[in-house]
Amino acid sequence: MIELVTEPFQYAFFGRAMLAGVLIGAMCGALSVFVVLRRMSYIGHGLAHSVLGGVAVGVAFGADLYIGAIAATVVSALLIDRVTRRRGLHADAAIGIVTTAMFAIGVAVLAIIPTRVNTEALLFGNILGVNRVDLWVAAGVGGAFTVVLFTLYKRLVFTTFDAEVAGVHGVRTGVIELVFSLSTAAVVVASVRVLGVLLIAAAVVIPAAIARLLTRSFGATLAMATAIGVATSVIGLFASFHLNVPSGPTIVLSGALLFAVVFVVTAVLTRRQLVRARRPEAVVPADDMLQSVRNN
Amino acid sequence: MSDLRHLTTQIRRPGGAVGSGEGRGSPARGVRCETFAAPRRLVRCQLLGPASQRSTSIGGDHVTRHPAGAAVELRDVTAGYGGESVLRGLSVRLERGEFAGIVGPSGSGKTTLLRLLTGRADRHQGHLEVLGSPVRSGRAPHGVGYVPQLEGVDWDFPVTVEQVVLLGDSASSPPVPWFSRAEKRQARELLDRLGLAGMHGKRIRELSGGQRQRMFLARALLRKCELLLLDEPTSGVDLATRGDVLRLLGELHHLGLTVLLTTHDLNFVAAHLPRIVCLNGVVTADGSPREVLTPGALERTYGAPMRVLHDEDRVVVVDADPIRLHAGPDHLEAPVADLHRDAPVDVRVDASLDVRVDGVPDVSADGDRHPGDPTVRR
Numbered sequence: 001m002i003e004l005v006t007e008p009f010q011y012a013f014f015g016r017a018m019l020a021g022v023l024i025g026a027m028c029g030a031l032s033v034f035v036v037l038r039r040m041s042y043i044g045h046g047l048a049h050s051v052l053g054g055v056a057v058g059v060a061f062g063a064d065l066y067i068g069a070i071a072a073t074v075v076s077a078l079l080i081d082r083v084t085r086r087r088g089l090h091a092d093a094a095i096g097i098v099t100t101a102m103f104a105i106g107v108a109v110l111a112i113i114p115t116r117v118n119t120e121a122l123l124f125g126n127i128l129g130v131n132r133v134d135l136w137v138a139a140g141v142g143g144a145f146t147v148v149l150f151t152l153y154k155r156l157v158f159t160t161f162d163a164e165v166a167g168v169h170g171v172r173t174g175v176i177e178l179v180f181s182l183s184t185a186a187v188v189v190a191s192v193r194v195l196g197v198l199l200i201a202a203a204v205v206i207p208a209a210i211a212r213l214l215t216r217s218f219g220a221t222l223a224m225a226t227a228i229g230v231a232t233s234v235i236g237l238f239a240s241f242h243l244n245v246p247s248g249p250t251i252v253l254s255g256a257l258l259f260a261v262v263f264v265v266t267a268v269l270t271r272r273q274l275v276r277a278r279r280p281e282a283v284v285p286a287d288d289m290l291q292s293v294r295n296n
Numbered sequence: 297m298s299d300l301r302h303l304t305t306q307i308r309r310p311g312g313a314v315g316s317g318e319g320r321g322s323p324a325r326g327v328r329c330e331t332f333a334a335p336r337r338l339v340r341c342q343l344l345g346p347a348s349q350r351s352t353s354i355g356g357d358h359v360t361r362h363p364a365g366a367a368v369e370l371r372d373v374t375a376g377y378g379g380e381s382v383l384r385g386l387s388v389r390l391e392r393g394e395f396a397g398i399v400g401p402s403g404s405g406k407t408t409l410l411r412l413l414t415g416r417a418d419r420h421q422g423h424l425e426v427l428g429s430p431v432r433s434g435r436a437p438h439g440v441g442y443v444p445q446l447e448g449v450d451w452d453f454p455v456t457v458e459q460v461v462l463l464g465d466s467a468s469s470p471p472v473p474w475f476s477r478a479e480k481r482q483a484r485e486l487l488d489r490l491g492l493a494g495m496h497g498k499r500i501r502e503l504s505g506g507q508r509q510r511m512f513l514a515r516a517l518l519r520k521c522e523l524l525l526l527d528e529p530t531s532g533v534d535l536a537t538r539g540d541v542l543r544l545l546g547e548l549h550h551l552g553l554t555v556l557l558t559t560h561d562l563n564f565v566a567a568h569l570p571r572i573v574c575l576n577g578v579v580t581a582d583g584s585p586r587e588v589l590t591p592g593a594l595e596r597t598y599g600a601p602m603r604v605l606h607d608e609d610r611v612v613v614v615d616a617d618p619i620r621l622h623a624g625p626d627h628l629e630a631p632v633a634d635l636h637r638d639a640p641v642d643v644r645v646d647a648s649l650d651v652r653v654d655g656v657p658d659v660s661a662d663g664d665r666h667p668g669d670p671t672v673r674r
Contacts, residue, residue, distance in 0.1 A: 037454075150471075150472065154462075157455070157459075158463040158466045161460070165442050165515075167414070167416060168441075169464055170438075171466060171467045215454065217454055218454045218455050221454050
């Protein structure tokens with residue numbers, strides 16, 4: 001049994017993948033709270049799709065994978081931010097237009113220009129492909145994201161809760177929104193290698209969805225979502241190694257499974273509480289009442 | 297509002313004399329509106345409470361009676377969103393210390409006006425000043441507190457009452473993820489004085505409508521606030537809660553705040569506020585309730601005839617033609633059975649009212665809408 005845990009670490013790539021996975025899981029978990037509360041669950045999906053366009057164009061011109069990915073997500077995040085500010089267009093429409101167009105560019109470029117890009121690894125994640133650069137990218141993005149969360153926490157929460165009033169109260173909501181968009185883009189780029197383009201969306205939704213079922217305060221939700229992000233990454237990476245399945249699906253499936261369990265358990269507990277609350281006062285059996293009368 | 301008894305208002309004139317007075321915001325031209333007549337020569341006001349020994353303090357921030365001048369001044373302002381103008385040629389001046397209400401039909405620009413005053417709408421032309429400073433788009437002016445409509449709030453958001461209040465000061469709070477003990481103490485003192493003692497740890501969903509309004513008031517007051525803007529504070533609350541909110545606003549007004557609110561409740565503003573601004577894209581009337589609430593001004597504002605009743609000191613606005621949906625057979629031109637066959641059908645329900653009934657003709661006799669009732673449109 002212990003071998004299931006120790007065996008993968010005999011391979012250097014798994015150690016790197018695990019380290020990157022833990023960092024990415026924590027980032028995605030923390031980010032998911034803001035994504036879910038802003039009702040922007042689609043943004044991770046969209047930005048990840050736009051990565052494909054950036055990677056394809058970048059690699060076609062001989063650039064590093066991350067250069068194209070960063071350029072594509074930053075451009076997408078800025079465009080989404082810009083389009084959303086236009087009255088009458090909401091974030092979902094902006095994300096749908098911008099990121100799908102970027103994805104389409106990627107598909108078209110990959111079809112036209114032959115490259116050495118492993119499309120399957122890009123789409124579904126691959127722990128074999130995690131190298132030192134990926135690790136440094138994850139660590140760098142993780143550090144920057146932690147600084148952003150630490151210093152802008154109150155403003156981020158206020159803007160997420162009520163952006164209009166936050167603006168009236170002196171919060172530079174435009175700056176906060178921009179920082180949030182760029183942070184999301186950075187986390188998505190850092191996660192592409194492990195999670196894959198198509199499965200990042202779930203990683204930035206599921207941890208917060210589970211945490212919201214179990215917690216009451218914002219701080220607790222954030223802490224629990226971060227922990228869940230790490231836990232599902234670790235479980236998913238082990239499953240990926242042993243089952244020889246791409247890491248993206250195993251991480252997402254472990255999160256989805258955990259969500260299903262928590263959902264059912266909390267539903268059952270809530271139902272029991274309701275039943276208990278509705279239960280009438282205990283009825284004294286007739287025999288006991290008769291005995292009581294006789295005794296008196 | 298018994299829990300506001302400790303919200304003692306004390307008014308100090310220069311030299312320390314304590315008293316009360318008629319307000320600068322009291323209605324002009326001899327109209328009596330006693331409810332919120334502001335003190336005329338107030339210099340300082342304070343919320344007195346056992347936990348605070350700071351003078352001139354609301355929750356630690358100073359509320360100093362303002363020098364003479366306008367709290368809000370709009371001169372020929374046209375504004376809206378993007379290229380679309382919602383407000384046209386608006387000229388309104390609200391003196392410091394006034395308590396005024398903005399009324400008008402839906403889409404008349406009430407909320408847009410509040411958004412304009414907080415830098416959240418685009419000014420296309422004209423001059424706009426709030427608390428003596430020009431307002432630029434995207435930049436909220438200093439000293440303004442804003443209480444939003446309750447309807448737009450995510451009540452499932454995982455925050456406590458205390459956290460919501462503390463967020464009000466997040467722009468000037470140190471850039472760390474936690475609030476200091478002093479900040480928390482300040483927020484709790486404010487909550488205590490607004491009648492929410494012991495509620496700081498509750499989730500916001502657990503509060504009643506009136507408590508939610510007070511929580512947002514506390515958030516607005518936590519930072520230095522001279523002008524309080526409220527977007528429909530009486531919507532979605534019952535009559536008793538409305539009275540609570542109103543009394544609380546009155547207390548705050550007496551403490552030196554300039555208060556401007558929007559509402560659909562004409563009789564609420566008529567009964568209690570010294571000044572009403574009628575809005576329908578443009579200012580259609582501006583003045584005391586008796587001056588503003590006239591059939592002519594109301595028809596200009598709402599585009600529909602209304603009757604104004606005078607009862608001693610009160611002005612009451614009612615529908616010119618009460619809508620009566622008596623669906624008794626005597627009132628129907630078409631037999632009820634016909635409605636089943638040919639829906640939608642035009643039905644003359646009353647001599648003064650044309651009603652179209654779509655679908656099944658189960659118009660309730662009491663005129664109320666019930667689940668399953670047909671759609672009834674004038």
